[in-house]
Amino acid sequence: xxxxxxxxxLGGTLGALFIKASRLWATTFRRxxxxxxxxxxxxxxxxxxxGLVSFWNRYTRIPVSELLFELASPCNSFSSSGYGLCxxxxxxxxxxxxxxxxxxxxxxxxxxxxxxxxxxxxxxxxMVVGGLLGRIVGHTVQFLTLKYPQLEIFGNCPANGNxxxxxxxxVYALVAAGATMTGVTRLSVTLAVILFELTGSLxxxxxxxxxxxxxxxTADALEPLSIYVSCLLLITNPNPANTINRIYSPT
Amino acid sequence: MTAEDNQQKLSDSIYYxxxxxxxxxxxxxxxxxxxxxxxxxxxxxxxxxxxxRAEGLFDSAQGWILVALIGCVTAGIAxxxxxxxxxxxxxxxxxxxxxWYYGKKxxxxxxxxxxxxxxxxxxxxxxxxxxxxFDYAAFVFWVIFLSVAACLITLQTKTVISSAISLSTxxxxxxxxxxxxxxxxxxSVGSPMGRFAKAAQRPPMVYYPAAGSGVAEVKVILxxxxxxxxxxxxxxxxxxxxxxxxxxxxxxxxxxGPFVHIATCVGNVACRMFEKYxxxxxxxxxxxSASAASGVAVAFGSPIGGVLFSLxxxxxxxxxxxxxxxxxxxxxxxxxxxxxxxxxxxxxxxCSIVSKVPQSLRNEQDCPFRSSLLDGLAIL
Numbered sequence: 001x002x003x004x005x006x007x008x009x010l011g012g013t014l015g016a017l018f019i020k021a022s023r024l025w026a027t028t029f030r031r032x033x034x035x036x037x038x039x040x041x042x043x044x045x046x047x048x049x050x051g052l053v054s055f056w057n058r059y060t061r062i063p064v065s066e067l068l069f070e071l072a073s074p075c076n077s078f079s080s081s082g083y084g085l086c087x088x089x090x091x092x093x094x095x096x097x098x099x100x101x102x103x104x105x106x107x108x109x110x111x112x113x114x115x116x117x118x119x120x121x122x123x124x125x126x127m128v129v130g131g132l133l134g135r136i137v138g139h140t141v142q143f144l145t146l147k148y149p150q151l152e153i154f155g156n157c158p159a160n161g162n163x164x165x166x167x168x169x170x171v172y173a174l175v176a177a178g179a180t181m182t183g184v185t186r187l188s189v190t191l192a193v194i195l196f197e198l199t200g201s202l203x204x205x206x207x208x209x210x211x212x213x214x215x216x217x218t219a220d221a222l223e224p225l226s227i228y229v230s231c232l233l234l235i236t237n238p239n240p241a242n243t244i245n246r247i248y249s250p251t
Numbered sequence: 252m253t254a255e256d257n258q259q260k261l262s263d264s265i266y267y268x269x270x271x272x273x274x275x276x277x278x279x280x281x282x283x284x285x286x287x288x289x290x291x292x293x294x295x296x297x298x299x300x301x302x303x304r305a306e307g308l309f310d311s312a313q314g315w316i317l318v319a320l321i322g323c324v325t326a327g328i329a330x331x332x333x334x335x336x337x338x339x340x341x342x343x344x345x346x347x348x349x350x351w352y353y354g355k356k357x358x359x360x361x362x363x364x365x366x367x368x369x370x371x372x373x374x375x376x377x378x379x380x381x382x383x384x385f386d387y388a389a390f391v392f393w394v395i396f397l398s399v400a401a402c403l404i405t406l407q408t409k410t411v412i413s414s415a416i417s418l419s420t421x422x423x424x425x426x427x428x429x430x431x432x433x434x435x436x437x438x439s440v441g442s443p444m445g446r447f448a449k450a451a452q453r454p455p456m457v458y459y460p461a462a463g464s465g466v467a468e469v470k471v472i473l474x475x476x477x478x479x480x481x482x483x484x485x486x487x488x489x490x491x492x493x494x495x496x497x498x499x500x501x502x503x504x505x506x507x508g509p510f511v512h513i514a515t516c517v518g519n520v521a522c523r524m525f526e527k528y529x530x531x532x533x534x535x536x537x538x539x540s541a542s543a544a545s546g547v548a549v550a551f552g553s554p555i556g557g558v559l560f561s562l563x564x565x566x567x568x569x570x571x572x573x574x575x576x577x578x579x580x581x582x583x584x585x586x587x588x589x590x591x592x593x594x595x596x597x598x599x600x601x602c603s604i605v606s607k608v609p610q611s612l613r614n615e616q617d618c619p620f621r622s623s624l625l626d627g628l629a630i631l
Contacts, residue, residue, distance in 0.1 A: 113503045120504035
């Protein structure tokens with residue numbers, strides 16, 4: 001339970017940082033005159049970077065929605081080599097390292113991509129970044145429980161060889177995904193509902209809800225505006241021209 | 252003057268002037284719109300006879316017809332985007348040698364890789380042995396090609412706003428400078444005409460309706476702001492095409508946000524069918540709330556999530572009647588996503604409404620109702 005609260009805090013922090021980062025990016029890079037004048041140039045640069053960077057890591061190469069499902073899936077079999085998401089105990093550090101690389105790449109690319117002149121949503125990318133984080137935390141906890149099964153805090157975990165017998169990293173991934181998306185968009189009830197409608201399981205309602213709750217509080221403390229409200233403030237800023245328009249409008 | 256005279260006068264002034272035309276970037280007059288709708292309804296109810304009653308019935312059915320239609324069309328567009336996007340996405344690594352229109356999965360019959368899937372390096376490498384670098388080059392080329400193509404489509408929707416209206420941005424452009432409040436206060440001191448002249452000197456604002464996710468703008472529109480052309484047919488078409496390419500390019504972006512905008516466009520275009528919604532901007536927003544919800548419902552495959560999204564994020568005016576209609580719209584759009592094979596069983600057993608979610612993600616491997624219900628049917 002404590003770990004889900006922690007995931008909520010992490011997700012909320014990540015979401016708030018994401019908003020700050022994309023604002024910073026928008027006010028520095030996008031103010032460069034040539035970028036401002038030719039949106040295609042910006043798209044070209046971002047696409048070039050994305051192509052160059054994301055080819056080498058399997059998790060950054062596949063589609064975001066597919067990646068999210070993979071991150072959230074439970075395992076049926078476990079492999080001791082490669083970078084699959086179902087490692088045995090000895091292979092867990094490798095996979096964590098690989099996921100960390102994917103996490104760094106994906107978060108950087110998502111910040112850079114937001115606000116580009118393309119039809120582009122932020123929901124699933126933010127969920128994927130959170131899902132990667134959650135999977136990293138999940139595998140770490142899994143590793144610890146497998147390494148020290150006799151510790152008090154892990155309860156009495158049966159050490160019967162199945163790495164998922166007491167920690168399922170997929171659930172951690174989904175909780176963190178929801179928490180991060182909450183941090184970015186500040187949706188709360190909606191996200192909890194979407195998460196369990198997506199998974200079709202009512203068993204995890206409590207972890208999802210706790211993650212979303214904690215994340216919302218954390219994110220609100222760090223950054224009061226959601227990503228959309230920070231866009232909206234630029235639209236609806238009270239300015240004199242608008243009042244003129246109201247005065248002179250024929251209605 | 253008696254109260255009745257007063258009311259008559261009010262009705263004359265409002266009802267006969269039936270459509271209120273709003274200027275760009277002003278906001279709707281909710282009170283005026285709701286009064287004029289009330290008068291319209293009163294007039295309709297006062298009609299006698301069978302014909303009058305039938306007209307009244309048709310009038311109240313319009314909203315339901317409209318949201319059902321919006322649900323179907325939204326689900327259709329989402330389906331097209333999904334299919335097209337997944338095929339084009341796989342084009343980055345190679346193509347299907349026997350049927351070019353197949354993605355990797357359908358080409359290989361579900362396996363992750365196979366011989367029929369010919370990677371670009373097979374064709375581009377000059378020597379007999381494959382060279383992985385050509386795969387890399389082809390990948391980078393396709394990412395750039397697809398995203399630049401998507402960007403060019405997006406730029407087709409360029410809209411220029413005359414400088415008399417000063418807004419910083421209408422798409423998700425955090426780089427736009429907010430009008431400085433100090434300057435604003437100084438401006439408002441001068442005479443109105445002086446301010447107008449000053450405003451006209453500012454450079455015109457350019458924005459692209461198809462860029463970004465559009466959720467923020469939908470939120471603004473639903474709260475009563477007027478942005479002409481933002482929800483038009485043109486935006487709908489360009490946004491859908493651009494979305495297919497931009498998602499297929501593999502940049503770190505999602506299609507769920509734009510689905511909300513696309514669904515709202517569908518709603519807005521569909522509203523033109525019925526005069527009741529076409530001429531009344533406040534009534535129109537009730538339908539737009541429902542269509543925004545159906546966008547989320549098809550994107551995430553969660554009808555209730557869609558309703559809550561509309562309630563929590565975008566809608567401004569959300570009475571229980573709209574809530575129920577929104578719910579209906581979401582259910583219709585989710586029903587449309589059933590594949591023909593499992594439609595019958597799903598309707599009878601009432602589970603796994605959304606076929607998009609892979610079974611592995613679901614906790615239960617099979618629908619719990621299905622087996623028990625089928626058993627029940629077998630006993631009968």
